[in-house]
Amino acid sequence: MSTTTRSSRKAESPPVDAGLRRGVMSGPELAAQAIANIAPTAVIAFTAAAIFIGAGNGTLLSFILATIVILCVGYCVATFAKRHASAGSLYTYVSKGLGPFGAYLAGVALIIGCWGIAAGSLGGSIAYMSQFLILLGIPAGGVGAQVVLAIVLGGLATLFTIRGIRISARVSLVLELVSVSIVLLLLVLALVWAGPKAWDPSLFDLTGVPLSGVATGMVLGILGFVGFSSADALGREARNPYTAIPRAIMWSAVTVGILYVFAAYTQLVVLGDALATSASPLEDIATQIGLPSWFAFLITFGVGASFFAVVVAPLNVVGRIIYVMGKEGVVPERFGRTHESHLTPHRVLLVAGPAAIVLDIILLVSNVHPMDITVYVDTFGTYGYMVAYSLVAIACVIYTKREKIPNVLVWISATIATLSMIYVFIANVYPVPAYPLNVIPYIFLVVMLAAIGWYVYLAKKRPEVILNIGNTETDQLEGMG
Numbered sequence: 001m002s003t004t005t006r007s008s009r010k011a012e013s014p015p016v017d018a019g020l021r022r023g024v025m026s027g028p029e030l031a032a033q034a035i036a037n038i039a040p041t042a043v044i045a046f047t048a049a050a051i052f053i054g055a056g057n058g059t060l061l062s063f064i065l066a067t068i069v070i071l072c073v074g075y076c077v078a079t080f081a082k083r084h085a086s087a088g089s090l091y092t093y094v095s096k097g098l099g100p101f102g103a104y105l106a107g108v109a110l111i112i113g114c115w116g117i118a119a120g121s122l123g124g125s126i127a128y129m130s131q132f133l134i135l136l137g138i139p140a141g142g143v144g145a146q147v148v149l150a151i152v153l154g155g156l157a158t159l160f161t162i163r164g165i166r167i168s169a170r171v172s173l174v175l176e177l178v179s180v181s182i183v184l185l186l187l188v189l190a191l192v193w194a195g196p197k198a199w200d201p202s203l204f205d206l207t208g209v210p211l212s213g214v215a216t217g218m219v220l221g222i223l224g225f226v227g228f229s230s231a232d233a234l235g236r237e238a239r240n241p242y243t244a245i246p247r248a249i250m251w252s253a254v255t256v257g258i259l260y261v262f263a264a265y266t267q268l269v270v271l272g273d274a275l276a277t278s279a280s281p282l283e284d285i286a287t288q289i290g291l292p293s294w295f296a297f298l299i300t301f302g303v304g305a306s307f308f309a310v311v312v313a314p315l316n317v318v319g320r321i322i323y324v325m326g327k328e329g330v331v332p333e334r335f336g337r338t339h340e341s342h343l344t345p346h347r348v349l350l351v352a353g354p355a356a357i358v359l360d361i362i363l364l365v366s367n368v369h370p371m372d373i374t375v376y377v378d379t380f381g382t383y384g385y386m387v388a389y390s391l392v393a394i395a396c397v398i399y400t401k402r403e404k405i406p407n408v409l410v411w412i413s414a415t416i417a418t419l420s421m422i423y424v425f426i427a428n429v430y431p432v433p434a435y436p437l438n439v440i441p442y443i444f445l446v447v448m449l450a451a452i453g454w455y456v457y458l459a460k461k462r463p464e465v466i467l468n469i470g471n472t473e474t475d476q477l478e479g480m481g
Contacts, residue, residue, distance in 0.1 A: 017327075017336060020087060020320070021343040024166055025238045030231040030245060032173030034252035036313035037117070037227030040259055041179035041306035042124055045282055047224050048264040052275045054213035057203055059264050062214050066221025067257030069420040070228060072413035073389045074253045076396035077229045078246035079410060085235030085242060086472055087320035090392045093232070095470020097395025097402075101455065103470035104330070106395075107321055108451040109387035112444065114314035114321075116381020117227055118157075119356035121310040123373030125153050126360065128304030130370070135297050143364055150360045157311040158353025161319060162339065162346045165237050168312050175309040179302035180259070186286060186299065187266040193289040194269055203268050219427045222420065224260065226385040227310070228253050233317040307374075311356070318352045319345040328468040330458065376436060379428065383444040386421045393417040 025033075051059045080093035091107030098106075126149045133140035140149065160168040191198040231248040235241045267275055270285050278284045282303075286295045323345035326336025339346040363373050393414040400407035429441050458465050 018338050018340050020236045023239045027244050029169040030248035032169050034231045036172030036309040037230040039306045039310035040256050043224035044263040045303050048267050051217035055217035058209035058214035062217030063221045063260045065218045070225040070253045072417040074249045075413040076393045081245045088324040089233040090388050092470050094391050094395040097399035100466045100469035106388045106391040109384040113381045113384030114317045118311050118314040120374045120377030121307045123370040124307035127370035132300045154357035161315045161349050172309040175305040179306040182298045182302035190270045219424050230317045233320040319348045322348040324472050327472050329465040386425045390418050390421040
């Protein structure tokens with residue numbers, strides 16, 4: 001047999017996929033993925049103050065209602081996670097109830113959500129790490145220094161996700177433990193400092209509290225949870241996924257919800273009405289209770305670390321959803337293969353990670369403040385999450401009815417979740433926000449329409465791909481190329 005013939009046969013053989021690593025993620029690591037995607041420390045640093053402006057004493061109620069809404073979404077997701085394991089996340093789940101088109105919409109929306117949150121949070125990480133370096137005496141406030149930080153931080157996040165899911169999860173876990181511990185220490189010290197005033201029943205008095213303010217605050221609270229269900233993209237890599245993933249989803253939401261309420265309560269106790277005008281509530285609390293100036297270093301580093309963790313976590317989800325889409329032919333098949341030794345969807349990550357870096361650099365050199373990048377790009381991502389969460393709630397009702405699964409609680413949860421997501425979406429576009437936030441919904445709509453155009457193309461030219469959408473379960477995630 002000639003060398004030419006052997007080479008020809010080798011070229012004709014299908015590419016081999018090494019597959020994702022099986023059963024390596026423990027329960028705490030799954031929870032770390034979920035909590036890191038939320039970035040609770042970063043949310044605590046700003047959200048309570050923003051809610052208090054409109055809700056006043058209803059701030060705690062806004063957080064409680066937001067937690068209930070997220071638990072309703074989580075219950076729908078967990079209903080699927082108990083029966084199906086895949087790397088496709090909501091993309092796979094929605095297919096069970098709404099078929100290929102619904103699954104495709106959910107997948108695209110979730111990719112937008114995860115990538116948007118990753119790129120936006122990179123801006124937050126740049127802002128706080130820049131400030132941290134300045135506190136250390138290193139000049140890092142200029143655009144040039146911030147561009148370097150974007151490359152370094154974004155590059156590290158991409159590297160961690162490519163090197164392995166356990167590495168990235170552990171990095172996220174350590175960073176979130178550090179950042180949350182710093183904040184909890186501050187909050188506990190603040191309550192000790194407050195003494196007898198630490199218990200203030202008047203904060204639960206809703207007399208005269210504007211309901212519209214509470215509702216608006218609930219919207220902000222819900223936005224503080226986006227990405228909480230990200231552990232569902234680790235169906236193959238989790239140990240005992242049918243039990244561990246639902247637990248990680250629900251308990252991460254409960255834990256973070258309690259943390260938000262506790263943090264908001266403490267900020268109200270210590271700062272009172274001054275919370276409405278505080279640009280940095282955590283630093284103001286540290287100053288008011290007399291902590292040494294070096295504690296500001298810890299707070300700044302903690303918030304920056306939390307932002308960085310939320311760059312890493314959603315990139316993991318983006319990688320796995322597009323990996324499954326590559327398996328099913330929705331995107332080019334080269335994205336449906338993993339790294340031979342790291343067993344991660346490296347080809348997707350080598351696009352998604354640098355794309356986030358490039359976007360942030362473009363905005364930085366356009367003189368957009370890093371925290372404004374967080375606001376603008378996270379808002380874009382949030383629209384994706386709202387669509388994906390609504391679709392999975394609706395799909396859960398249809399799925400449980402068809403499968404004859406008791407679904408009274410599903411109906412209740414899905415109704416609350418869907419109506420709340422619609423309200424959140426409307427609240428973000430009306431009244432019409434100032435530029436450029438008023439443009440972002442249209443950018444999101446254009447991206448979704450372009451994605452639908454690709455679906456129509458596939459339906460006409462490659463109808464067999466449509467039949468595959470959302471059907472790749474855990475056992476099919478290896479050796480298929």
